[in-house]
Amino acid sequence: MLKNKKALAMSVLCAIASVGFVVSASAAEQTMHGNLDEVVVEGSADVLPGGKDVLPGGYTLKTSSVGIIGDKPISDTPFTKVNLSNKSVTSFEVPGEGLSSALMNVPSIKSASSTMYNDVNIRGQRVNGYQFYINGVPGLLTQTNIPTNFIENIEVTSGPAMSFTGTTTQETAGGMVNMVSKRAGEEDVTKYKQTFSGKSSFGEYIDIGRRFGQNKEWGLRVNAQNISGETQVLGEKLTARDFFMNLDHKDDKSNTNFLAGYRYVKHENGVRWFQYGNGVTNIPSAPNAKNNYSFQGQQMEYDTWLLTLNHEQKINDDWSAYVNAGYSKYDLSTNYNAKSSAYIIQNNNGDFVAQSWSKTFPVSSYYAQIGVKGDVKMGEVTNHIALSLDEAWYNNGSGIAGVQFNNGVHGNIYNNTHIVGDPLPNKKFGTWSAKSKYYGISLADTIDYGKASLLLGIHSHKADVTTYNPDNGVKKGNETSRSNSPTYALSYKPTDNWTMYASHTESFNKGALVPQSANGNSLQNASEMLSPTKTKQNEVGIKYNNNNFYTALSFFDIKQESNYDVKRADGWYRVQDGENEYKGVELSASAQLNKWNLMGGVMYMDAKVNDAQDKSINGTRINGLSKWNGVLGVEYVADDKFSALGRVLYNGSATIKNETLSVPSYCTLDMGVKYKTKLSNTPVTLSAMCYNVTGKDYWITSGNTTILSNPRTVMLSAEFDL
Template sequence: YLMNGNKKFLAMAVLCAVASVGFVLPAAAEETMTHDLDEVIVEADKDALPGGYVKTKGNVGILGTKDVMDVPYTQMNFTKQNIEDFGGPNQALDNVLVNMPSVRQTGTMLHGDFSVRGKSTNGSFFYLNGVPGMLGQFMVPAFAAESIEITAGPNKAISGSFPAGEGTGVAAVVNMTTAKAPDVPVTRYRQIFSGKSGFGEALDVGRRFGKNNEWGIRVNAEFMNGNPTHYKSDKNSQSFFANIDHQDDKSKTNFLIGYQYYEVEDGMRWFGLDAASIKAGKLTHLPSAPNSKNNYSFPGMDKVHEGTIMVLNHEQKLNDSWKVFFNGGWTHSNLKKNITGLSSKLTITNDDGTYAGRYFTRRTPSHKYYGQIGVNGEFKTGTVKHNLVLAADKSWSKSWTGVVGGTGLTNFTGLGGNIFTGVDPNESVTIPDFENYHSSSARFWGVSLMDTMELGKSQLLLGIHKHNATSTSYSDPSKGAVKATSVKSDATCPAFGFVYQPDKNIALYASHSEFFDSGERVSENKDNNNLYYENKGDIMSPSKAKSNEIGVKYENKGFLATLAFFQNKEANNITVYNNDFTKKWYTQDGENEYKGIELSVNGRLNDKWNIMGGLMYLDATRTRTEKGTYDGYSVAGIPKWTGVATLQYNPDKDWSIIGRAVYVGSTPIFPASNDIKWTVPSYVTYDLGVKYKTKFNSTPVTLSAMCYNITGKDYWIAYGSGLHLSSPRTLMLSATFDI
């Protein structure tokens, strides 16, 4: 249900009362409680490292579930506990994913973006139970997840075809596995309070039944309402997921169905830098970051998304060595309302912090379908053991764009203010009626063949993926005759991997992988300077991304470390202007090359201390540009150094104290042209939390408090050549009841 004002007050009072239990309860009251939790059954992951945040096993695309020591790539598998402790209604999902050092936060409540090894991506490119394209940019139902697995680097051979989405999505293979019913029944209720007035509640129920518990159902529901932050915003969401599974000696089946509704009013945090003002000398430097509690939202700003998802996985044994499998998915997604600043941002035009903007209003429905069928078998040739996977898949996608009143995509009412004082309170927007036109469609099909060969202490992975795609872009009919631009493309993407384990604790590995991009559609939207791309509606030339990696992994006594050296390459898509900034084009020019070193450590330090985190150095430069004009230039929005360090202290079995520091080094941006380089300052943020397990009467309760950005630091987050403003200090409280 959704809480009204009285219910909010009552819920807050109950939550505060519950949160105080075990913290400030007098001795007399404590006699009604027990701290002996030996009989409490806790749902735990047997593959989780000490601390409970990272698993040693996870999904690796069509290769299935593998131990991290057998994977020739950098991989991190986040547990449900990690998602619950670091996620929340006031945090984008990247607040969980940043616990992997190659991930950098670039998201907000409005945009679920993040980057992996310098390449931007978002929830649109997640896999859901191994099926791609079912989720959205800011619609990832992490509350229903059992784990999130990240395999760094582009890899078509293990990921298969992909329904089209925003951007190219070649950063990594990111899979979300939904929770199944455990062997022990679970009935869990969680209530959350955060920010100014953000209330949330979640229900998690799981049961197994049948003669041998072969059937299972896990139901997760989440409701959010209010302002979960300390800047102006309001969040309202209702989500429901049911996971039904069946398993016996010969087959495994999993069916997921879900519905999501998500609305955020206000919440503007994204800024651009006006190229024309820089050219004219009005904007000469990057203004310092303003107070992150400031309001930059205009009356009427609203983003509403609704979607339905179904995913089916089936595996059937043919005999002791061979099995066939099917993975399929269907989603209807509708960004029903998107009333925000043009390009989702405001544009700074002056050194004193003046900004301007234009309203942007549209909606974006989309339909996506995916099907994959394959066979997996084990056999030997001499002394070599083979694990062979052959899979074919096909995906379809179709998208529409809402037109404002049938006359264009933009409401040209001006929007202005100052970053240091906030939005002009007199600004407002008239919300028009929406009409839709078909904007794009795509069809993809592919075949993957993978063979993992094992001989003694060595494993050799050989794979290949053949891919064909057809991408079609349609013009806005309100601007004249409908124009269709269609591009057909195909590519062959090989994958190689080698793992050598001299003993059970050490694995040396090397790999090569590739990803095929079917071509990005050039936006038809004007920018805040009233400019279209001169090549609007075109589809960029398809291109490949390639990755090479070598590394070493060490696992012993609950501790796991990975050291990786990597090199990724991809086509460089950039915006270029004419001399007086009156025209612009979106074009490909050369390659972006990402070279780096990544170190991650996870697990036990000693009996009471656990660690999670690491460090990454990344050199991202442009190469092979036309006539070498921009060779050696930095890629915008990518710092050379990033790092994360989390310490968990468990003084006893009931208490857990969590501290985390996230570091992002100084970051180059190119706000006007490739010849003008500015630097976004480095920053460090700190989070601090505490959890306490107890009983209220006979009911096990986990009380949790987490403070994000505990020092209240204000800072800019570089995103390409744009900026996000940081979120202020925010407290989240929760109480979880195992009924």
């Protein structure tokens, strides 16, 4: 049965490619009989407030930022990039669950999310809010769910990208996710939206945009949301409020953007994360996804303040200077939770124990970057040069000791009973447990000559990490590391529609702090700082783009120094040894064919452990990673009033705990409709969306852990254009 489902899912995903080649052939035939250049220019209609027009289907954009290099067409970028449009973000948003549902539209991204967190995997590497960017500024977010109401588009780069994205205190080698905030467009915007989802979750949203000044040089965009009620998971409650203001200024000499935001969240009864003890020899089948496993009083309550500033000043016709800066303050003030947010399943019957704690978690981050970029022409050769200096600060209180309680709490994943534990203890507060400082310099030169382009880049940084006793603030130790991460790439455009490229990128982190425990085992070298790990990616690819169809095919090979847990005579240790290798192929496409819009893709990845001293794990699949995953979205636009949308997500089977446990594959379906009408001359858009239409129960893998899927969820909305 699973084989049939897998074959069906992969057939559906591959169908988009064949549709695209038909469209491509049709466009090629038209080129032979007329001048299509003028048709493309005149027919370019869908332009966003930022001036970035969309690819066929409207779910992705043609242009994306490449860090310090600036904006470049997706088709000309010598690595895999996807820029999800606002249509892609809003079409698949689930109130209160953040942006992970939209990110699933990228083939290289696999979900590792629960209702509490926005974790994903990009080409096998774990990525969450700590590594996300806002308006090109890193380090302003945390692992908890991120709202989407203030986001215009999301830029995704697959693979290491440090040499052109600059310094970040929370580096990930999987890729870069940059969220671009909404800005005021040429037309005024006044929108009010109401939503209903889950059992009793209601949401209200406002979106107001205006340009003002003599030449409309000033722009103001305000977004706010208020969500409250019970989700589709029995007994889970969410209260979420936020307010974001984006102010921008544009003239002939400069471009400035300032974003300020605040959000508050209280999340009650949301535990869905499970680890596995040594008594488990077969993964128990996934229970009813509506089940709630939280103990009485389980909750997270936090707020976040954040600011970003982007300014570019024109020096002359060829050169400009820029400044990027950011600040955030996060306070997880209430956190009565399962330790590491997970329960431990002890046997094949699904019996689990709960190690719970009260643990606060304060975080503050700062970032500053200055740079210049410009063109130097030497005959027929043009050098596009970018140079930046940046500094990042990150203070965290993750080492504040948790107050453990409820050690006797236990249950079974097939019993939907409310777990009652001991009375909740007082919260324990402390000071910073670690402070990190990064100092970086980046230099990139894109050399254009005819149809060829050569990119040379280098990023160098120093990381300084100081650890403290969070109870009294006494300094414990200091670690310093330095690294250089080069990038070089060559691309060639035989025609305006085709691009071929090869690239090499690298990344280097500050080193990993060994946690107190992992997978239910206490680690004997807890609080030890492991050496920084280096990641290298080689990628070759080809891209094609015309007025009706866009596709990109890439082959990648990523090698990364490995950290893993080993058992010795006196207990478990986390060590750095061996190498993780991720080899794969990724295909993405978007197309527009009459009234049909299509987007999606598929990725195959073979991820294995190599050269480890523990010979028993050499050649084993990396924990939690499937070989196949893909997405296909289909939209039918009947007329200017009615449209229907469907999306299929597929993730292949995976193994955890060094291939000793197998987790089945899953395939889900999302469907929705949208209708535009008027109420008392006020335009209104009515929408209905159903996620996980078939109500499938399944496990989502993340490293050596699994997350219970979300149940079937219906969302209704009405958006008024005032």
